[in-house]
Amino acid sequence: MGLWRRLAGRVGLAIGSAARQIRHPTLPLRQVEKVLTLFAAGFSGLDLAIKPFRPKPGPSAYTDTATIYLPETVAEFPDQGLNFGLYKLMVTYQCAQLRYGTLEFDGFFDEFDEPELAVDLYTILEHQRVEARLLRDYRGLRPLIQACRADAARKRPSLNNLSPKQQVVEALVRSALGTDAGNLNRAAVAAWERARRALAQASDPEALAVHTQGLTRFLYGEVATLPGRYERVRPVHYRGEIRPDRVADMRRSRQQTVEPTIFHIAPDLAEFEVKTAAHRTRPVDHLVVRPERVLVRPDRRERGALAPDASEHVLIADLSIPEQTSPVTLTEADRQGALLYPEWNYQLQTYLPEWCALRDRPLPKGRPQYVDEVLARYHGQAVTLRRQFEALRQDPKKLRRQPEGEEVDVDAVVEALADLRAGLSPKENWYATKRTRRRDIAVAFLVDLSGSTGGWLPNGRRIIDVEKEALILLCEALQVLDDRYAIFGFTSSTRRQCDFFTVKGFNETYDETVKARLAGLDTFSYTRMGPAIRHATRLLAGLDAKVRLLLLITDGKPNDFDGYTGAYAVEDTRQALLEAAQWQVRTFCLTIDSQARQYMPWMFGEGNYTVVDNVATLPVRLPNLYRTLTAT
Amino acid sequence: MGLELDRIQVEKALIEEEPYYLPVGNEVEVFTAAYKNRLPVMLKGPTGCGKTRFVQHMAYRLGRPLITVACHDDLTASDLVGRYLIQGGDTVWVDGPLTEAVKLGAICYLDEIVEARKDTTVVIHPLTDDRRILPIEKLGRVLKAPPEFMLVISYNPGYQSLLKNLKHSTRQRFVAIEFTFPPRRLEVEIVAHESGVDRATAEALVTLGEQIRNLTDRGLEEPASTRLLVYAAQLIKTGVEPRLACEVALCGPIADEPEIQRAIRELISTVF
Numbered sequence: 001m002g003l004w005r006r007l008a009g010r011v012g013l014a015i016g017s018a019a020r021q022i023r024h025p026t027l028p029l030r031q032v033e034k035v036l037t038l039f040a041a042g043f044s045g046l047d048l049a050i051k052p053f054r055p056k057p058g059p060s061a062y063t064d065t066a067t068i069y070l071p072e073t074v075a076e077f078p079d080q081g082l083n084f085g086l087y088k089l090m091v092t093y094q095c096a097q098l099r100y101g102t103l104e105f106d107g108f109f110d111e112f113d114e115p116e117l118a119v120d121l122y123t124i125l126e127h128q129r130v131e132a133r134l135l136r137d138y139r140g141l142r143p144l145i146q147a148c149r150a151d152a153a154r155k156r157p158s159l160n161n162l163s164p165k166q167q168v169v170e171a172l173v174r175s176a177l178g179t180d181a182g183n184l185n186r187a188a189v190a191a192w193e194r195a196r197r198a199l200a201q202a203s204d205p206e207a208l209a210v211h212t213q214g215l216t217r218f219l220y221g222e223v224a225t226l227p228g229r230y231e232r233v234r235p236v237h238y239r240g241e242i243r244p245d246r247v248a249d250m251r252r253s254r255q256q257t258v259e260p261t262i263f264h265i266a267p268d269l270a271e272f273e274v275k276t277a278a279h280r281t282r283p284v285d286h287l288v289v290r291p292e293r294v295l296v297r298p299d300r301r302e303r304g305a306l307a308p309d310a311s312e313h314v315l316i317a318d319l320s321i322p323e324q325t326s327p328v329t330l331t332e333a334d335r336q337g338a339l340l341y342p343e344w345n346y347q348l349q350t351y352l353p354e355w356c357a358l359r360d361r362p363l364p365k366g367r368p369q370y371v372d373e374v375l376a377r378y379h380g381q382a383v384t385l386r387r388q389f390e391a392l393r394q395d396p397k398k399l400r401r402q403p404e405g406e407e408v409d410v411d412a413v414v415e416a417l418a419d420l421r422a423g424l425s426p427k428e429n430w431y432a433t434k435r436t437r438r439r440d441i442a443v444a445f446l447v448d449l450s451g452s453t454g455g456w457l458p459n460g461r462r463i464i465d466v467e468k469e470a471l472i473l474l475c476e477a478l479q480v481l482d483d484r485y486a487i488f489g490f491t492s493s494t495r496r497q498c499d500f501f502t503v504k505g506f507n508e509t510y511d512e513t514v515k516a517r518l519a520g521l522d523t524f525s526y527t528r529m530g531p532a533i534r535h536a537t538r539l540l541a542g543l544d545a546k547v548r549l550l551l552l553i554t555d556g557k558p559n560d561f562d563g564y565t566g567a568y569a570v571e572d573t574r575q576a577l578l579e580a581a582q583w584q585v586r587t588f589c590l591t592i593d594s595q596a597r598q599y600m601p602w603m604f605g606e607g608n609y610t611v612v613d614n615v616a617t618l619p620v621r622l623p624n625l626y627r628t629l630t631a632t
Numbered sequence: 633m634g635l636e637l638d639r640i641q642v643e644k645a646l647i648e649e650e651p652y653y654l655p656v657g658n659e660v661e662v663f664t665a666a667y668k669n670r671l672p673v674m675l676k677g678p679t680g681c682g683k684t685r686f687v688q689h690m691a692y693r694l695g696r697p698l699i700t701v702a703c704h705d706d707l708t709a710s711d712l713v714g715r716y717l718i719q720g721g722d723t724v725w726v727d728g729p730l731t732e733a734v735k736l737g738a739i740c741y742l743d744e745i746v747e748a749r750k751d752t753t754v755v756i757h758p759l760t761d762d763r764r765i766l767p768i769e770k771l772g773r774v775l776k777a778p779p780e781f782m783l784v785i786s787y788n789p790g791y792q793s794l795l796k797n798l799k800h801s802t803r804q805r806f807v808a809i810e811f812t813f814p815p816r817r818l819e820v821e822i823v824a825h826e827s828g829v830d831r832a833t834a835e836a837l838v839t840l841g842e843q844i845r846n847l848t849d850r851g852l853e854e855p856a857s858t859r860l861l862v863y864a865a866q867l868i869k870t871g872v873e874p875r876l877a878c879e880v881a882l883c884g885p886i887a888d889e890p891e892i893q894r895a896i897r898e899l900i901s902t903v904f
């Protein structure tokens with residue numbers, strides 16, 4: 001470790017403890033994470049998560065292009081409004097980097113011997129460009145940027161104990177923040193002059209990231225030749241950092257998970273044009289071929305392959321009928337106590353009779369306090385939902401032209417009189433009634449309890465937990481209506497074992513027993529949707545109601561491990577939904593699978609599904625969805 | 633007008649001044665062709681994206697009077713067709729707006745048709761196929777629509793209640809023109825034109841509109857419409873402080889959840 005570093009370290013410590021003595025109020029990220037996530041979505045139009053990290057040595061932010069990382073807490077200002085403003089500005093700059101091409105530097109830093117120096121120079125210059133553009137396009141940000149810039153400038157270390165290399169870079173930061181560069185070492189002065197000019201050039205709102213790359217190359221040449229090893233300067237809190245390694249990691253993992261989408265299908269069905277960001281050959285699963293929609297799913301390997309082309313791929317697919325799913329019939333033991341449902345085999349275009357064994361299973365009871373805890377956590381939302389549901393109920397519109405009622409419908413009588421005089425025999429609907437119109441709805445909520453719902457969310461909870469909370473808020477809100485409803489869960493482990501759980505039957509009330517079952521809901525294994533939909537449909541169809549609705553809540557595609565995957569599973573589920581329509585049961589799906597737009601339109605039909613991107617909002621989204629779907 | 637007609641909102645007009653409408657795609661051509669071929673038209677799209685304005689514009693272009701009916705859940709077939717009224721001891725038949733439109737050879741625009749009572753479809757259906765007739769049961773007459781008559785309905789396919797969806801048997805009788813919010817360049821022009829604000833303000837409002845629309849799938853059920861952007865612009869033009877104007881026009885009307893509201897406010901204070 002060099003002398004410079006040791007001195008700088010000690011100085012840094014002194015600054016740190018001095019700052020710590022001024023105790024500013026702390027704003028935890030937890031408190032503002034939701035608002036910031038929504039703000040990021042609105043500002044960028046991208047789907048970005050927000051996660052905490054522990055930046056060193058001071059507050060900072062960065063993004064890997066999928067997630068924005070922010071400090072766990074911010075306590076830079078005496079005013080919490082400004083502390084929030086700092087968070088907001090961090091998010092804005094990270095979003096702006098994504099929007100303005102800052103992170104499009106594929107391999108750019110590989111060309112430097114001291115990549116850290118290059119990254120720092122690029123960061124400073126590029127943020128200057130981003131800031132110029134933000135200042136031009138978002139005048140609302142100006143006061144906030146000024147406040148944060150002044151604060152950041154105040155907290156910069158002095159140049160005194162830095163190496164010449166660091167001095168130039170630190171002076172660049174200071175100057176970018178609009179403060180005096182400070183006294184540079186004689187050795188650094190010439191480089192600094194050039195750096196200052198580069199900074200002025202970078203601050204052009206019309207410039208592009210490639211221009212900054214050019215400037216970085218030039219400046220690197222000037223600074224790298226100064227003596228000493230380069231030690232990184234501290235990031236500017238509100239502008240954050242650029243982390244090429246994290247960006248590259250994310251790019252790689254995206255390429256591995258991308259699902260190809262077919263854009264063109266040749267008339268003879270032999271060739272498909274597939275567009276994907278992947279740069280490699282990948283196995284492609286079977287294809288669902290329909291006149292307008294084609295699904296490709298890389299979960300099975302035998303058929304089809306993508307040519308290793310850059311962006312446009314040609315997919316050669318084998319469309320021969322694959323081997324049937326297990327031909328064995330169900331054994332006596334499989335059938336014991338089970339309801340048998342058929343399954344649709346799309347390759348054979350036929351039903352396989354008595355194919356799935358479905359059983360009603362009891363649910364374990366959960367902790368009795370659970371429901372109350374959830375309600376306490378969502379108190380505000382629960383109250384709002386209840387009020388909104390009450391509005392559905394009260395619907396005080398007068399029903400006119402009724403055969404009976406407590407009021408005479410003057411309009412109708414006048415019309416009848418007129419008709420009489422005109423020699424017509426009038427209709428006898430002369431009354432009006434204030435009775436609230438009966439909604440006459442029966443709805444079954446069918447919840448996917450497959451193992452995947454045990455997946456963890458960024459906020460440290462599981463999908464199933466959020467689903468449970470959503471169901472609880474729904475039940476609470478539904479208490480003000482007299483819609484008949486049931487809640488069912490389902491899971492499967494092959495067609496021999498399709499399990500169906502009744503959390504709340506149509507004739508049960510939302511009482512302690514039901515609450516205990518809600519609390520006890522947990523994840524099981526796979527997702528054979530067909531039999532569960534068929535069973536729920538039968539239960540609904542037996543009810544006398546004007547509208548019967550089956551609302552499926554899921555986190556992904558149907559699948560089971562005995563060949564019930566990809567197109568086969570999608571097609572059987574689709575068939576079960578078509579059957580439901582024949583039983584006069586309407587179907588709708590709420591899914592949290594961000595890929596769902598690829599297969600849902602075909603499976604459920606356009607307009608019959610909704611994707612919840614931000615799972616954390618599910619508890620409010622589910623009741624609201626129900627409210628919209630059944631608005632009168 | 634009689635007691636009866638007061639309960640339905642009808643607007644009748646021969647439009648004399650050209651209503652400002654900025655075409656977004658080929659909707660003008662499609663509508664004109666439908667008119668020439670006597671096909672009924674369905675305008676699909678979210679509220680506030682220019683459907684009503686478009687019909688007004690087309691009525692002007694085609695030189696036809698426009699009769700607009702705002703449908704509601706109590707609107708019956710006789711509200712559309714007509715009924716007998718008593719006036720000074722006599723019974724008088726009064727045409728409903730649809731009958732009037734047929735007689736005049738007007739364009740009849742049934743706005744938000746899904747809201748109307750189911751029995752209204754009975755009178756609409758025979759007008760939408762090649763018979764183009766309107767049976768008036770109470771008069772025992774059947775009116776044949778002249779070539780100039782045109783039926784136009786609007787339909788918002790966004791989040792719809794399952795309890796009131798447009799039946800397929802009805803939908804399939806119409807030529808559908810899809811409306812979405814205009815692309816940025818055009819929306820800026822519309823907002824500037826409709827309110828008189830300067831270009832920079834219009835640009836900023838459209839930016840904000842786009843950002844708020846990014847939240848549509850995250851708890852906002854209805855996107856911020858062009859109409860609301862125009863409202864905000866008009867408020868600004870009359871001197872309301874921009875942030876306040878945006879808040880009352882672009883936050884209150886579309887968002888209930890406090891977190892969404894807060895996020896919208898943060899977007900507003902970024903742009904203005």
Ligand SMILES: Nc1ncnc2c1ncn2[C@@H]1O[C@H](COP(=O)(O)OP(=O)(O)O)[C@@H](O)[C@H]1O
Pocket residue numbers: 652653654655656677678679680681682683684685686814822826858859862
């Ligand atoms: N293409 C357009 N040309 C001109 N004005 C438009 C256009 N699209 C939207 N508008 C503006 O938006 C407002 C709302 O449009 P409107 O026709 O009332 O919506 P809708 O009938 O679809 O609910 C109009 O008053 C007009 O100011």
Ligand SMILES: [Mg+2]
Pocket residue numbers: 448450451452453526527555556557
């Ligand atoms: Mg699953």
